[in-house]
Amino acid sequence: xxxxxxxxxxxxxxxxxxxxxxxxxxxxxxxxxxxxxxxxxxxxxxxxxxxxxxxxxxxxxxxxxxxxxxxxxxxxxxxxxxxxxxxxxxxxxxxxxxxxxxxxxxxxxxxxxxxxxxxxxxxxxxxxxxxxxxxxxxxxxxxxxxxxxxxxxxxxxxxxxxxxxxxxxxxxxxxxxxxxxxxxxxxxxxxxxxxxxxxxxxxxxxxxxxxxxxxxxxxxxxxxxxxxxxxx
Amino acid sequence: xxxxxxxxxxxxxxxxxxxxxxxxxxxxxxxxxxxxxxxxxxxxxxxxxxxxxxxxxxxxxxxxxxxxxxxxxxxxxxxxxxxxxxxxxxxxxxxxxxxxxxxxxxxxxxxxxxxxxxxxxxxxxxxxxxxxxxxxxxxxxxxxxxxxxxxxxxxxxxxxxxxxxxxxxxxxxxxxxxxxxxxxxxxxxxxxxxxxxxxxxxxxxxxxxxxxxxxxxxxxxxxxxxxxxxxx
DNA sequence: TAGCAATCGGATTGCCCTATCCATTTTCGG
DNA sequence: CCGAAAATGGATAGGGCAATCCGATTGCTA
Numbered sequence: 001x002x003x004x005x006x007x008x009x010x011x012x013x014x015x016x017x018x019x020x021x022x023x024x025x026x027x028x029x030x031x032x033x034x035x036x037x038x039x040x041x042x043x044x045x046x047x048x049x050x051x052x053x054x055x056x057x058x059x060x061x062x063x064x065x066x067x068x069x070x071x072x073x074x075x076x077x078x079x080x081x082x083x084x085x086x087x088x089x090x091x092x093x094x095x096x097x098x099x100x101x102x103x104x105x106x107x108x109x110x111x112x113x114x115x116x117x118x119x120x121x122x123x124x125x126x127x128x129x130x131x132x133x134x135x136x137x138x139x140x141x142x143x144x145x146x147x148x149x150x151x152x153x154x155x156x157x158x159x160x161x162x163x164x165x166x167x168x169x170x171x172x173x174x175x176x177x178x179x180x181x182x183x184x185x186x187x188x189x190x191x192x193x194x195x196x197x198x199x200x201x202x203x204x205x206x207x208x209x210x211x212x213x214x215x216x217x218x219x220x221x222x223x224x225x226x227x228x229x230x231x232x
Numbered sequence: 233x234x235x236x237x238x239x240x241x242x243x244x245x246x247x248x249x250x251x252x253x254x255x256x257x258x259x260x261x262x263x264x265x266x267x268x269x270x271x272x273x274x275x276x277x278x279x280x281x282x283x284x285x286x287x288x289x290x291x292x293x294x295x296x297x298x299x300x301x302x303x304x305x306x307x308x309x310x311x312x313x314x315x316x317x318x319x320x321x322x323x324x325x326x327x328x329x330x331x332x333x334x335x336x337x338x339x340x341x342x343x344x345x346x347x348x349x350x351x352x353x354x355x356x357x358x359x360x361x362x363x364x365x366x367x368x369x370x371x372x373x374x375x376x377x378x379x380x381x382x383x384x385x386x387x388x389x390x391x392x393x394x395x396x397x398x399x400x401x402x403x404x405x406x407x408x409x410x411x412x413x414x415x416x417x418x419x420x421x422x423x424x425x426x427x428x429x430x431x432x433x434x435x436x437x438x439x440x441x442x443x444x445x446x447x448x449x450x451x452x453x454x455x456x457x458x459x460x461x462x463x464x
Numbered sequence: 465t466a467g468c469a470a471t472c473g474g475a476t477t478g479c480c481c482t483a484t485c486c487a488t489t490t491t492c493g494g
Numbered sequence: 495c496c497g498a499a500a501a502t503g504g505a506t507a508g509g510g511c512a513a514t515c516c517g518a519t520t521g522c523t524a
Contacts (some may be wrong), residue, residue, distance in 0.1 A: 017470060017521055043511060054473030059513065119406050163403060163418050170402015171395060174351050178446035179438035186395050186422075188434050193425035202420050206411035214410035249491055249500060275481060286503030291483060 024061050026051040031072040035113030039173070040069060040120070042113075070125030073117045077131040080104060080118075084138040094151035097142055098191050101161075105168045105187045109180065115169040119162070121215045153198040157205040162215070164190060256293050258283040263304040267345030271405070272301060272352070274345075302357030305349045309363040312336060312350075316370040326383035329374055330423050333393075337400045337419045341412065347401040351394070353447045385430040389437040394447070396422055 030050030034042045044065065048055045062068035083103045090096025108115035122128055139161060146152035167190070168183055175182040193199075206214075248256070262282030266274045276297065280287045294300035315335045322328025340347035354360055371393060378384035399422070400415055407414040425431075438446075 019521065020471060023472085044513090045511070048473090055512085056473055056514080057471080060471080063513090065512085160417070160421075163407075163414055166403045166406040167399035167418050168402070170400070170405065171398045173402065174398040175395075175438065175443070175446040178448075179442040181435060182395055182438040182443065182446070184435040185392070185437055186399055188432070189392075189422060189425040190418075192431040193421040195431055199424040199427055200420070203413065203416040205417055206407065206414040210411040211407070211414065214407040214414070216410075251490065252501060255502085276483090277481075280503090287482085288484080288503055289501080292501080295483090297482085 020061075023051070023053050023057055027053060027058055027061060027068070028071050031068055032113075035069070035072055036111040039112040040116040044068070064124070066122045066124050069113075069117065070122055070128040073114060074125075074128050074131060076107065076111065076114045076117070077128055077135065080107065081131055081135040081138065083107075084135050084142060087142055088138060088145070093142075093145040093149045094195075097146040097152060098194075100139075100142060101164065101191055101194075102184075102187060104165070105183060108165065108168050109172045109183050112173065112176075115165075115172055118165040119169050119215060121212065123216070151196055152194060153196045155198060155202055156194055159205045159208065159211050160194075162211055163206075252293075255283070255285050255289055259285060259290055259293060259300070260303050263300055267301070267304055268343040271344040272348040276300070296356070298354045298356050301345075301349065302354055302360040305346060306357075306360050306363060308339065308343065308346045308349070309360055309367065312339065313363055313367040313370065315339075316367050316374060319374055320370060320377070325374075325377040325381045326427075329378040329384060330426075332371075332374060333396065333423055334416075334419060336397070337415060340397065340400050341404045341415050344405065344408075347397075347404055350397040351401050351447060353444065355448070383428055384426060385428045387430060387434055388426055391437045391440065391443050392426075394443055395438075 027047065030052075031047045034047050034050050038046070044058055045055055047068070048058050051058070058068065062071065083100055087096035087100035087103075090099065104118075108118060117128075121132075136158070140158050143152065143156060143158060143161075147154060147156065164187075168187060171183045171186050259279065262284075263279045266279045266282050270278070276290055277287055279300070280290050283290070290300065294303065315332055319328035319332035319335075322331065336350075340350060349360075353364075368390070372390050375384065375388060375390060375393075379386060379388065396419075400419060403415045403418050
């Protein structure tokens, strides 16, 4: 009996027991539901309740909340990337660009958790961040293509999409169920402002690094920013 | 000794002792600072620390958080109303309108608490809400005046200003100190989209009642929305 | 089928929040 | 200057959250 055998790392650490695997799926499903409804600051406990498992079970599978978030939203990020891909195939680049923005913002409206995800980075969630980066690169193409047709203003910056998502998150977060379509109007206005010719100059877009840092910090309302600690 | 005397309601309940009055002012000042920095969900305890008083003292003066918020932000709301008034005196109505929006959004950026206040109603805070209503009425005039010149699109609705503030709150909340000027770009874009001629139709604005309800609900992140309670 | 180890989940700890209680301190009128 | 009433603020109750521990349970394998 070579019980330990040699640590065969071949299959990584996949040999989950069947019930463990089942619970894992339940937890992710519950997280999907709960985060969609309550945003990212929903408590782990509420996810546990939704999944019908104990709190400890969740924390075993996902030691940090980030990991649960990543597991839940990686496929949403896929859908986001898909939306960019679809947009890139639109014969009318501007049309594709505008439609993509609506689709993306609709995703935020339909899922408060995802609205937060799009304005926050989770450095530890490799898969999620990789999808995000892929989507970002495709978005840059989408932007360039739309600019090439002359219908997207020249000074549009990729970072403007992040700002758009932050603004939209603000709208969907504030209006919630009470006015579930209010975001459409804001987004429509913004899209019109993206259209060339520009009606005026714009302040410079934020530094890439600054925006990245902003997405790190307090993103949505997820990390409550631990009380700046008076030096008194 | 007519200890009770007759309940002379003449001077309301003003006879505060000198130290009480002093502390009240300190608390409001501390609230101004703390809310500006941390937004409305700053804790009462942090305000107490900032004021150098006990927690109980704050809760005596302001039994509910709303009341402290109202006491702190009524004068900011005055400044907001003043900004509208100034805008109304601009010889160029469109210029006044656009400048007002920038000023108002700058106020949000400079004070995270006020950013929240502009997207939330505090029904119990009569003074605050009255100022808000006055400002709103003036804003309607501002809008009408700007439309009359033909430079503001006809389909602009007063509620769009609320949406603007929600969007801006999202941007300033997400970017925070990391990109403190990012909001300017978003606001500039939106202002350009407000300019006539409209580049396209817009989805209908949200019902007034719906938006009001939205401002009631969870506004910023102030009232954590008490966990929708699964009916299971 | 039996035993072992992986897994589960309630109870618990530690932290932060709002709100209340009461012994102590401070103000102010006589 | 003194005493009563007002005001204070630390201690404390009550609730929520993230995270940990450990006895009970379950799946797996020999």
